[in-house]
Amino acid sequence: MSSNIVPTSKPVKSTGLHIGAAEPGCAKRDPILVADKVSRSFGGLKAVDVDHLEVPRGAITALIGPNGAGKTTLFNLLTGFDKPDTGTWTFEGRSLGGVPAYKVARMGQVRTFQLTKALGLLTVMDNMLLGAKGQDGESLVKSVLPFLWRGQETANEAKALELLTRFKLDTKKNDYAASLSGGQRKLLEMARALMSDPTLVMLDEPMAGVNPALTQSLLDHVLNLKSEGMSVLFVEHDMHMVRHIADWVVVMAEGRVVAEGDPYEVMQNQAVIDAYLGKHHDEDLGEDTENVEAMKELLDDEL
Numbered sequence: 001m002s003s004n005i006v007p008t009s010k011p012v013k014s015t016g017l018h019i020g021a022a023e024p025g026c027a028k029r030d031p032i033l034v035a036d037k038v039s040r041s042f043g044g045l046k047a048v049d050v051d052h053l054e055v056p057r058g059a060i061t062a063l064i065g066p067n068g069a070g071k072t073t074l075f076n077l078l079t080g081f082d083k084p085d086t087g088t089w090t091f092e093g094r095s096l097g098g099v100p101a102y103k104v105a106r107m108g109q110v111r112t113f114q115l116t117k118a119l120g121l122l123t124v125m126d127n128m129l130l131g132a133k134g135q136d137g138e139s140l141v142k143s144v145l146p147f148l149w150r151g152q153e154t155a156n157e158a159k160a161l162e163l164l165t166r167f168k169l170d171t172k173k174n175d176y177a178a179s180l181s182g183g184q185r186k187l188l189e190m191a192r193a194l195m196s197d198p199t200l201v202m203l204d205e206p207m208a209g210v211n212p213a214l215t216q217s218l219l220d221h222v223l224n225l226k227s228e229g230m231s232v233l234f235v236e237h238d239m240h241m242v243r244h245i246a247d248w249v250v251v252m253a254e255g256r257v258v259a260e261g262d263p264y265e266v267m268q269n270q271a272v273i274d275a276y277l278g279k280h281h282d283e284d285l286g287e288d289t290e291n292v293e294a295m296k297e298l299l300d301d302e303l
């Protein structure tokens with residue numbers, strides 16, 4: 001799959017995104033998201049234990065790490081889909097602790113899911129309209145006074161159609177989301193996320209299960225988010241994609257951030273090699289096999 005990815009632009013060698021050494025928790029020049037002491041346990045297992053993390057603004061940051069490292073759990077915590085045991089975090093300088101997911105999204109921080117959540121029994125268009133923010137029709141009083149929200153609904157539909165066209169889903173607008181392929185559902189999720197005019201887009205494994213014919217287009221869509229001024233934080237297992245589009249890479253293992261840096265540096269970092277190759281010894285590699293192989297291949301390239 002990865003061999004189909006043609007880099008649209010050469011990765012930036014010196015990012016200038018961080019201040020001081022590129023190490024776990026390092027300060028960024030202009031962070032959009034800052035997390036402190038965020039932890040979450042499931043039973044005896046500490047799934048997330050992040051001491052400090054800053055996500056740079058206006059850049060594409062990849063969050064990588066072996067399966068079970070805590071990436072999805074961290075996404076859930078930062079976006080209000082789960083509650084941490086400890087910790088605080090701010091988005092655009094505003095504290096997000098205890099803020100429910102729908103409000104987080106309205107504030108401009110949206111996420112997509114590793115297992116796509118597109119609602120199969122709604123049409124593609126209705127899925128898009130669910131992503132719009134400030135839907136006055138949601139308020140009980142206003143919902144019985146449709147003249148207050150009809151205009152807005154039309155505007156939302158126009159915006160949805162524009163996005164669907166961009167993601168080549170416009171001809172499917174009246175189809176049920178269930179009829180879309182896995183890759184198209186990923187595109188729909190990304191398109192829907194953009195309905196709320198986000199400033200930070202968080203994508204959990206956008207490429208997973210996507211037909212190789214769609215990977216280049218997905219990759220271009222992610223790069224477009226950045227060129228439109230959005231910040232992107234994405235979880236990805238495909239190291240080639242990470243290297244081609246990420247400006248910055250954060251590596252998690254066993255709930256912690258174990259390394260940060262630009263894609264080239266990070267892939268030569270001993271803590272990163274240990275985090276991936278360490279899985280070789282004692283655990284079932286499962287889906288990680290491809291990942292470890294890709295990592296080794298890249299390391300061979302670099303060294």
Ligand SMILES: Nc1ncnc2c1ncn2[C@@H]1O[C@H](COP(=O)(O)OP(=O)(O)O)[C@@H](O)[C@H]1O
Pocket residue numbers: 042045047065066067068069070071072073074
């Ligand atoms: N709801 C949950 N209940 C119990 N354990 C969970 C739950 N969610 C995640 N975990 C565990 O937390 C760890 C981190 O999982 P996850 O965040 O999904 O990792 P990643 O996305 O990096 O693969 C794993 O060991 C996983 O089994």
Ligand SMILES: [Mg+2]
Pocket residue numbers: 071072073114
């Ligand atoms: Mg995950």
